[in-house]
Amino acid sequence: MQRRRRADIAYATTAHGALGIWSLLIIVPFLWTVMSSLKSSSEILASPLAPPTTWRFDNYVRAWTTAGIGEFFFNTILVVGSALVIVMLLGAMCAYVLARFSFPGNRVIYYAMLISMSFPIFLAIVPLFFTLQNLGLLNTLPGLTVTYVAFALPFTVFFLYAFFESLPHDVYEAAKIDGAGEWRAFFSVMLPMAAPGMASVAILNFIGLWNQFMLPIVLNTKKENWVLTQGMSAFASSTGRSVDYGAMFAAVVMTIIPVLIVYIIFQRRLEGSVSQGTFR
Amino acid sequence: MTTSHTTVGRPRPRAADRRRTIRVQRATFIVAFLVLPVTVFVVFIASPFLQAFYYSLTDWRGFSQDMNFVGLANFTSMFGDPVFLAALRNSLLLCLVLPTAVLAAAFLIAFTVTAGGPSVGHVRGLRGGGFYRIITFFPYTIPAIVVGLIWAQVYDPTRGLLNSVLTGLGFTEFASFAWLGDADTAMAASMFVIFWALVGFYVVLFIAAIKGIPGETYEAARLDGAGRARTAWSITLPQILASIQSSYVYLGLMVIDSFGFMMVLNPQGGPAYSTLTLTQYLYMTAFTKGQFGDATAMGVFLALVILIYSGIIFGIFRLLGGDRRRGAGA
Numbered sequence: 001m002q003r004r005r006r007a008d009i010a011y012a013t014t015a016h017g018a019l020g021i022w023s024l025l026i027i028v029p030f031l032w033t034v035m036s037s038l039k040s041s042s043e044i045l046a047s048p049l050a051p052p053t054t055w056r057f058d059n060y061v062r063a064w065t066t067a068g069i070g071e072f073f074f075n076t077i078l079v080v081g082s083a084l085v086i087v088m089l090l091g092a093m094c095a096y097v098l099a100r101f102s103f104p105g106n107r108v109i110y111y112a113m114l115i116s117m118s119f120p121i122f123l124a125i126v127p128l129f130f131t132l133q134n135l136g137l138l139n140t141l142p143g144l145t146v147t148y149v150a151f152a153l154p155f156t157v158f159f160l161y162a163f164f165e166s167l168p169h170d171v172y173e174a175a176k177i178d179g180a181g182e183w184r185a186f187f188s189v190m191l192p193m194a195a196p197g198m199a200s201v202a203i204l205n206f207i208g209l210w211n212q213f214m215l216p217i218v219l220n221t222k223k224e225n226w227v228l229t230q231g232m233s234a235f236a237s238s239t240g241r242s243v244d245y246g247a248m249f250a251a252v253v254m255t256i257i258p259v260l261i262v263y264i265i266f267q268r269r270l271e272g273s274v275s276q277g278t279f280r
Numbered sequence: 281m282t283t284s285h286t287t288v289g290r291p292r293p294r295a296a297d298r299r300r301t302i303r304v305q306r307a308t309f310i311v312a313f314l315v316l317p318v319t320v321f322v323v324f325i326a327s328p329f330l331q332a333f334y335y336s337l338t339d340w341r342g343f344s345q346d347m348n349f350v351g352l353a354n355f356t357s358m359f360g361d362p363v364f365l366a367a368l369r370n371s372l373l374l375c376l377v378l379p380t381a382v383l384a385a386a387f388l389i390a391f392t393v394t395a396g397g398p399s400v401g402h403v404r405g406l407r408g409g410g411f412y413r414i415i416t417f418f419p420y421t422i423p424a425i426v427v428g429l430i431w432a433q434v435y436d437p438t439r440g441l442l443n444s445v446l447t448g449l450g451f452t453e454f455a456s457f458a459w460l461g462d463a464d465t466a467m468a469a470s471m472f473v474i475f476w477a478l479v480g481f482y483v484v485l486f487i488a489a490i491k492g493i494p495g496e497t498y499e500a501a502r503l504d505g506a507g508r509a510r511t512a513w514s515i516t517l518p519q520i521l522a523s524i525q526s527s528y529v530y531l532g533l534m535v536i537d538s539f540g541f542m543m544v545l546n547p548q549g550g551p552a553y554s555t556l557t558l559t560q561y562l563y564m565t566a567f568t569k570g571q572f573g574d575a576t577a578m579g580v581f582l583a584l585v586i587l588i589y590s591g592i593i594f595g596i597f598r599l600l601g602g603d604r605r606r607g608a609g610a
Binding site (some may be wrong): 004005007008011012015016019022023024026027028029033035036043044048049056091092093094095097099101103109112113116118119120121122123124125126127128129131146147149150151153154158181183186207210211212213216217229230232233235236237245249250252255256259260263264267270271274275 | 305306307310313314316317318320321322323324325326327328329331333389390396398399400406407408411412414415416417418419420422423424425426428429430432433436438439440444447448476481482484485487488489495508516524531533536537540543544547560562564566567572575576577579580582584586587591
């Protein structure tokens, strides 16, 4: 017993030590970024570890207006928000029909979507560029939105398919006997019942689309239409002495703060959605 | 005459009518629900993928619609291109090292947090494990670009966090060491950043899988005298093998297009192309050089690499699973 307890303490100490160092490796770069965001460029260049002499909140103002972070933020919310609403609706409709009705072509659609998930987006990117160009949607926000919808669709369908399949049949039967048509049965009965699954897949889609970089960098090159990730990468490619380091750190902090708040509030739910969406 | 009250002789045709209207209703419903999603899927996903296979066999440069069928020429010239070979080597290195490192670390953390607690009483996690779980997952929610931007600053030779701390600790040789500018360290430094960003997702995934294992299994193992290492290896690992397998495949897909990270950390592909990945080179070939035929050929090749990778992973896990079952039966 005594020996066991001593082994427990040794193990717990080692584990806490290793995990503590790991936590520091995550927290310290963030804190350093926040600290740097309040310094002037010359202070950052002179002494990277020293705290700011005066707190320069004007870095944030410059990042928001001059570097265009505000505008990119707005574009991102617009594109990701509308893509999310559309893909959840289309995905739910498609998954519902595929999961609960049998008709010719059912399996073909389902497997085509499943297979497309294992292809790299990069394979499609060049033809996609010209598809959007031919439709007049290249470099437009609606064009980007519809592409986001398309690339989030197979995963959404795949995930919700399993969900709709598992919903009990008797509730649907009861609705039908009460005189509900197919439309009403879907929108008033089945869709509300699928809400937990919808929430999970919406969270995963949100993270995926918010973090998307490759699609916008190819399909959305006009600067006034840029999304946040494009604005941030512009900081990385503008090297040299002229870089406004204070504004850059401020921009990083501004993109992280909303995510941090959302993460802390929805942390449980987010992790629940990860464990449900095992395939992604 | 025939009012709705008279039931004699009516039910038959009525029921048939009703059944037909229901069938028509159902068919319109199915079509209405599928038309938009399927159109979006066909136009923006299926057709670009299929077109890619055709374009990869042409010398298309994208500026006009004229292109010549060149067969496999793009593929043969690809393998004569030293930059492509460097990119291929780097991508394979990423695929070999990162998924293994990420999943091994995620497994260790997940096990410690769920079953690494005291060895008396109920099997439970390390005290305060929830804190580590929350901290570890957070980087996953931040865009790859922003993660890359933070670390590019941390790694900066003179005004970066890393070298300042190292110099402060007395390692003066790191006063201006360029982690991302040195061909020997650029790849390892970049890999660490991707590891840092991704590991939390798999920790949470594995915690969920481990929580699905019945507690009695652990209690029984403990009664039989199994320690922590033994429990992790012989109980937890085999039970969550399916999760590990799908994570391996998905992580391989993710790592192979670690485009966002690499574009920020090393926009030009690193010193002497030491961090250039296939996806980065594909992007450059298409959108800076305008060689769309060559670029789609790389895309096709990339799809093939991923297919082979998934095949190998499934093969390995089938062998592992098979061995265990035989071992258990004997």
